[in-house]
Amino acid sequence: MTADTTGRLCFVRHGQTFANINKVWHGQTDTELTEExxxxxxxxGAYFPRYLHADVIYTSPLQRARITAEAIARTFKLEVNFDPRLMExxxxxxxxxxxxxxxxxxxxxxxxIDDPDFATPNGESQNIVKQRIVTAVDEISAKHPNENVIIVAHGVTISIAFAHYIDDDTKLWPKYGKSNTAFSEICLQTKQLLSFNKIDHLKE
Incomplete structure (x- = not known):
């Protein structure tokens, strides 16, 4: 894949948090990144130009995603765009x-996982998350048709989006588990994952 190709859509999961270490569900709790x-x-951020040139960056406003997005944005001297529909x-x-x-x-x-309409008290169901994340991604993609777009979000939210686009079945979202700061590229037109769970930057 060449870095000068345009119209690419890349998803990034945020960096490691204390909730990740402690195996706690912090969906929309604004948990902090660890030092790691x-x-x-x-x-x-330092590695990304080797994969693609970013034209625009969107992120969940939760700080774990925002800080991750800002690290990429600094590399490309871009502003970060916030969209609450990208939250966990x-x-x-x-x-x-x-x-x-x-x-x-x-x-x-x-x-x-099993019931798309199941929600905890005052929480969201799989279908509710699908509606907001897919609407956001479709709008962002349509707004930037010939640009390379990076979306920084969260594990479950991204997985539900992938299961929708690739499998047309959001109940399959667990198969799209990703490492912290892993990036994946999807083509919405062909419904294909072009890359998945890449962590080359963590291996160096």
Missing amino acids: GHEQARRL MDLGDWEGKTFAELIEAGNIVQKL
């Missing part, structure tokens, strides 16, 4: 629970 997460973002799935009253606690409480995570 900041370093991952720095490395990604909100678990409502269950935010801040460990995955072990969610399993003990009735296998909440599995219900979120």
Whole structure:
């Protein structure tokens, strides 16, 4: 893939957070990056020009995504565009629970996978997340048809988008698990993943 190709759409998952380490669900809780997460973002920003030239960057406003996006934006001297529709799935009253606690409480995570309409109290369902993330991605892509677009977001949100575009079945979102600051490229026209879970910048 050449860096001068235009019209590309790349998704980036944010850097490591304390919630990632502690295996806690921080959907829309504004959790901080760890020191390692900041370093991952720095490395990604330094590496990205080798993969593609970014023309525009959109990000979830949550700080873990924002800081990751800013590290890329500095490399290309770009402004960061915020879109709240790119935020992580909100678990409502269950935010801040460990995955072990969610399993003990009735296998909440599995219900979120198996039933697109299931939501925790004051939280979001898979279908609600799909509606907002797909609408955002479609609008962003249409607004920048001949530009290379980077979207910085969250693990579950990106996975639901990929399962929608690639499989037309958002229940398959767990197969698109990604590492922190991993980047993946998708073609919306052909419904194909052109690259997935790339972490070359973390191997150097």
